[in-house]
Amino acid sequence: MTGWHLDDDMLRRYVERTDSLAEGASAEQHLLACEPCRARVNAAASVIELSVIDLAAVWGHTRDAIEVPRPSVFERLLRGAGLPAPEARLVAVASAFRGVWLAGVAAVLAFAALAAAFGHARGVWVFLAVAPIVPCLVVAAGYDPWMDPALEPELVTPYPALRLILLRTIAVLALALPAVLLFGLLVPGETAFAWLLPAVGFVAVVLAASTWVSPLRAAIAVSSAWLAVVSLLAARSGSADAVLQARAQAGFLALAAASFAIFLVRRRRLRQLRTWR
Amino acid sequence: MDSRPDDETLLLAVAERDMGAFRTLYERHAGWLAIRLARRCNDRDLVADAIQDTFVAVWQKPRGFRGDGDIAAWLWGIAIRRLVSRLRTRSGVAAVFENAGVAPAAEDQVLLSVEYGDIGQALARLSPEMRAVIQAVVLDGLSAKEAAHLLQVPVSSVKTRLYRARAHLRAALAEGPS
Numbered sequence: 001m002t003g004w005h006l007d008d009d010m011l012r013r014y015v016e017r018t019d020s021l022a023e024g025a026s027a028e029q030h031l032l033a034c035e036p037c038r039a040r041v042n043a044a045a046s047v048i049e050l051s052v053i054d055l056a057a058v059w060g061h062t063r064d065a066i067e068v069p070r071p072s073v074f075e076r077l078l079r080g081a082g083l084p085a086p087e088a089r090l091v092a093v094a095s096a097f098r099g100v101w102l103a104g105v106a107a108v109l110a111f112a113a114l115a116a117a118f119g120h121a122r123g124v125w126v127f128l129a130v131a132p133i134v135p136c137l138v139v140a141a142g143y144d145p146w147m148d149p150a151l152e153p154e155l156v157t158p159y160p161a162l163r164l165i166l167l168r169t170i171a172v173l174a175l176a177l178p179a180v181l182l183f184g185l186l187v188p189g190e191t192a193f194a195w196l197l198p199a200v201g202f203v204a205v206v207l208a209a210s211t212w213v214s215p216l217r218a219a220i221a222v223s224s225a226w227l228a229v230v231s232l233l234a235a236r237s238g239s240a241d242a243v244l245q246a247r248a249q250a251g252f253l254a255l256a257a258a259s260f261a262i263f264l265v266r267r268r269r270l271r272q273l274r275t276w277r
Numbered sequence: 278m279d280s281r282p283d284d285e286t287l288l289l290a291v292a293e294r295d296m297g298a299f300r301t302l303y304e305r306h307a308g309w310l311a312i313r314l315a316r317r318c319n320d321r322d323l324v325a326d327a328i329q330d331t332f333v334a335v336w337q338k339p340r341g342f343r344g345d346g347d348i349a350a351w352l353w354g355i356a357i358r359r360l361v362s363r364l365r366t367r368s369g370v371a372a373v374f375e376n377a378g379v380a381p382a383a384e385d386q387v388l389l390s391v392e393y394g395d396i397g398q399a400l401a402r403l404s405p406e407m408r409a410v411i412q413a414v415v416l417d418g419l420s421a422k423e424a425a426h427l428l429q430v431p432v433s434s435v436k437t438r439l440y441r442a443r444a445h446l447r448a449a450l451a452e453g454p455s
Contacts, residue, residue: 042308
């Protein structure tokens with residue numbers, strides 16, 4: 001420190017910008033190294049009308065900017081896929097995207113796939129029983145008001161409920177389907193893919209049914225029915241062929257189409273989703 | 278000095294997510310940074326944005342300060358570059374060097390020549406454009422490309438103006454005070 005400081009005239013000229021380049025430059029060079037003079041500039045700036053920049057407001061904006069939580073990985077993925085930021089937020093806040101929930105789904109699937117890979121005939125049945133119902137359960141959890149309390153106020157906003165629910169459904173499936181497909185690779189033979197059409201059908205049924213009852217309730221009812229059918233078939237024939245037959249698969253496709261049509265027709269009901277309880 | 282924590286202590290506290298220290302750092306530096314930035318750019322909104330960007334960057338990467346030199350100089354380095362990048366995204370806003378157009382009063386001129394001697398006079402004789410380039414490149418330490426964004430001129434103009442300004446200063450200093 002040299003003991004040299006900006007005198008009051010220089011300070012005033014600096015803040016008022018009436019100084020020359022050389023004087024301004026030496027003032028600036030000095031300010032970088034001299035805390036007392038910086039404090040004097042700050043004080044002068046707040047007095048002199050010239051600094052119209054509202055530093056209190058800038059501080060407010062700065063705080064807002066640093067306090068916004070970083071978007072989740074999934075939300076950033078959605079934005080990367082071209083979804084506008086507010087929609088990405090709406091879609092991603094669904095409980096279904098919480099890591100724990102996904103891990104649970106993955107564990108169930110892994111168990112089913114392992115059972116299928118090592119347990120021969122009976123194991124394949126386990127996979128066939130579990131895989132088709134996972135997507136519809138995940139979808140239901142993705143927009144059931146019980147799982148996501150924030151959903152109710154969202155649904156009464158002008159934002160179209162149909163769009164919100166479909167976006168969430170697609171987003172959930174984009175996560176769940178590859179997971180099931182991946183685990184399906186462990187399963188020998190055609191069974192690995194036989195679950196796809198039933199899964200699509202069940203998702204559509206849940207969407208349609210949620211115009212009457214709570215999405216989770218619909219998903220659990222559909223899942224129970226499917227489990228009952230599968231165990232009945234297993235007890236009777238001991239083979240997975242029935243579900244693989246072209247006629248059965250066409251049936252699931254028809255189920256999906258019909259349910260989706262009902263869902264679209266009754267979409268106005270989506271504004272008042274029934275809760276689980 | 279008094280018992281107030283110095284800037285480095287504050288910065289360490291900011292790295293520990295201490296909002297109080299961050300606020301103190303802001304109050305200590307936002308004012309003079311705003312004044313200095315406003316000397317580079319007349320658009321107050323842009324300056325305000327640049328200040329905000331600067332402190333958000335400080336909050337996100339407080340360890341970017343390597344411990345060499347003054348924290349004030351480090352902050353200025355961030356701030357001027359944030360202003361440049363704000364200018365880059367918004368075209369049509371001219372960064373005006375207001376002080377370059379203001380001629381010092383006669384008595385100030387005398388004072389200046391006493392205090393700065395030949396260099397002060399030589400600088401004062403530069404055209405406003407050349408002074409702006411000298412200020413951006415020599416005094417603010419910007420690259421030619423950054424200076425070009427700040428002044429909204431092509432990079433090639435920055436380079437030729439800088440070259441001419443240097444030649445001019447060299448000649449003025451060699452021939453001595455007029």
